[in-house]
Amino acid sequence: MTAGLTVGRVLHRTGKSLVTAGSYRGVPVVVKTITTDDAFWVERRRRELAACRWFGEPEVLWADDRVMVLRALPGARLHEERHLDRDLDAATVRAVLTTLRQVGERTPPPDLDPQDPAGECLRRIEREFDRDTRDRLRPLVEQAGEAVFAHGDPIPTNILVHEGSAALVDWELSGRFLPGYDLAVLYTVGAAAAPTLAAAIDAEVRDRGLTPPFTVNLGLLLSREIRMHRALEPGPVRHQRLATLDQHTAAWRERLRAAT
Numbered sequence: 731m732t733a734g735l736t737v738g739r740v741l742h743r744t745g746k747s748l749v750t751a752g753s754y755r756g757v758p759v760v761v762k763t764i765t766t767d768d769a770f771w772v773e774r775r776r777r778e779l780a781a782c783r784w785f786g787e788p789e790v791l792w793a794d795d796r797v798m799v800l801r802a803l804p805g806a807r808l809h810e811e812r813h814l815d816r817d818l819d820a821a822t823v824r825a826v827l828t829t830l831r832q833v834g835e836r837t838p839p840p841d842l843d844p845q846d847p848a849g850e851c852l853r854r855i856e857r858e859f860d861r862d863t864r865d866r867l868r869p870l871v872e873q874a875g876e877a878v879f880a881h882g883d884p885i886p887t888n889i890l891v892h893e894g895s896a897a898l899v900d901w902e903l904s905g906r907f908l909p910g911y912d913l914a915v916l917y918t919v920g921a922a923a924a925p926t927l928a929a930a931i932d933a934e935v936r937d938r939g940l941t942p943p944f945t946v947n948l949g950l951l952l953s954r955e956i957r958m959h960r961a962l963e964p965g966p967v968r969h970q971r972l973a974t975l976d977q978h979t980a981a982w983r984e985r986l987r988a989a990t
Contacts, residue, residue: 746771758802778902805892814920825896830912843905847877866990874943877906910940914947
């Protein structure tokens with residue numbers, strides 16, 4: 731740890747990191763410590779640090795190879811769970827979508843994330859879908875356009891809202907994706923309970939000409955979300971979310987047919 735840093739209560743703990751509140755030279759901070767040596771998460775931590783330094787929010791006040799000290803951002807989480815369970819007001823929706831749009835409009839340094847998102851999508855399509863679905867998705871990947879930078883995980887717990895604005899935290903999954911990726915993430919975890927949000931995302935996809943990449947992103951994200959929830963212990967939350975995701979997937983298949 732560095733001089734002037736005081737660590738307080740634990741905000742969040744997982745098998746890979748510890749997040750605590752604190753202060754650094756009198757400034758309220760969030761301290762994020764990586765607690766694993768797994769190569770995947772070490773690389774993601776490096777990417778998160780680079781993304782925060784590049785994007786400037788949350789501001790990196792100090793860091794070493796294990797610890798990041800970030801200026802605490804004002805506001806409250808959009809929701810305390812991964813999936814929304816209620817609708818959002820129009821002003822909040824506008825603030826969130828504006829923030830996601832601003833991330834995608836910026837061009838990061840080329841070494842921030844050299845991955846090939848189109849190639850990765852095609853590989854996942856081959857693994858995860860039946861022949862007819864694969865045949866429909868491949869042309870949409872070709873129509874997707876150039877990759878853009880995205881936060882990568884704008885779920886409700888990673889979005890802070892404050893006085894009509896929104897901010898993003900936890901940039902460890904950030905990188906280059908097909909256009910509309912962040913919109914598809916938020917749609918996956920929010921559309922079922924938040925029709926105002928769903929309608930706004932649909933309008934943005936239509937107005938910005940993002941139907942091909944959004945359709946690909948949404949299908950892959952729904953597949954991942956179902957896989958994640960099937961791995962959970964049986965219980966009412968797992969049962970309810972899987973039922974909702976199955977309905978969501980059926981609607982996505984209708985969207986895919988319309989797009990092709």
